[in-house]
Amino acid sequence: MKPELDIRAETLLSVRGLNAWYGKSHILHGVELEVRQGEIVSLLGRNGAGRSTLLKAIMGAVTTTGEVAIGGRAVAGRKPHEIAHAGIGYVPESRDVFPALTVKENLRLGLKPKGEGRWSLEDIYELFPVLRTRADTAAGSLSGGEQQMLTICRTLIGDPDLIMVDEPTEGLAPKMVAAVGELLERIAARGVSILLVEQKLVIAMDISHRVYVMGHGEIVFEGTPAALQAAPEIRAEWLEV
Secondary structure, three states: OOOOOOOOOOEEEEEEEEEEEEOOEEEEEEEEEEEEOOOEEEEEOOOOOOHHHHHHHHOOOOEEEEEEEEOOEEOOOOOHHHHHHOOEEEEOOOOOOOOOOEHHHHHHOOOEOOEOOOOOHHHHHHHOOHHHHOOOOEHHHOOHHHHHHHHHHHHHOOOOOEEEEEOOOOOOOHHHHHHHHHHHHHHHHOOOEEEEEOOOHHHHHHHOOEEEEEEOOEEEEEEOHHHHHOOHHHHHHHOOO
8 A cells, every 4th residue: 555645745856848759759749747755656558658768868868858857956958977966766677787796785886975875775674674685695696576676775775866667577476576566665655756667557556646647658647546547448548458
């Protein structure tokens, strides 16, 4: 069950009129989106709808026009590392870990230059205790689910205000899918906002405060999970196979 969100929470991430291109291909068409402080927001849609491109566009990894602001600070057009320093963490679908380094060494790579922020190594170990027991183990020997947890936690230790997570449960066993969902809820409960791209409708509907549905590079629905549940025509046209 998703945590309660303070209705007075301020907008943390604001996206207005965002367009994105891959070369000459126009992928995003005037996307409007916002995420409040401590909120879990899921991006739903079929493959090719533009969800992953939206995360990359927010992160400055593709050519864009439009407005992106984090905590009221405009970041559109900035380089990815500058956007990261502004408070956005990004967990790509590829689950990139440094396989020859230990779990602890991978986590330390996520630290800010000045050292620990709001999240210490101890905090991370409390969130996902398996990382404590595997701290001196090479990351390449972890299971797919453990590597996903490590990637999320490495991003978190960089002290972002918001993390964007792309398809974290892809290819995972049901037990690990549930563990990822629980981890995201615990992170949000600590005040970190989450923008989640998720293919599994059940988990997205369970942990999200709000959902956006994308189709053909545009937002075609925005509302609560309950509102989406009550809109079978939206699910039939944009989500169901």
